[in-house]
Amino acid sequence: QVQLVESGGGLVQAGRSLKLSCTNSQRTANYRNMAWFRQVPEKEREFVAAIRRSGGDTFYSTSVKGRFTVSLDKTKDTVYLQMNSLTPEDTAVYYCAAGNPILSATMTSGAYRVWGQGTQVTVSS
DSSP: OOOOOOOOOEEEETTTOOOEEEEEESSSOOOOOEEEEEOTTSOOOOEEEEEETTTTTTOTTTTTTEEEEEEEETTTTEEEEEEOOOOGOOEEEEEEEEEOOGGGTTGGGGGEEEEEOOEEEEEEE
């Protein structure tokens, strides 16, 4: 069974950086996409970034493009989210996800089958 385990969240001041990690602890399944979503209370889960395992194509929401970078270490089966120039609006629980969405569904949470438990990121002003 695939199990995604996130780490790296925490409290940081605005303008600083954080790097999240997500490891497939079972290393038994290869999903086409690995992605990051985030969620704040009483709001829908929001797409942040995704990377295709084959080819390494990356996708970003407009709110993080240019500040966040998603990457994948296939040898460790770990996906990373480097977050720079953080703002208080980036405060959320960040979730790692894996799935096989078609291209047009890359940013759709329902297209991902496996989810991590989430890690809290809090950015203070």
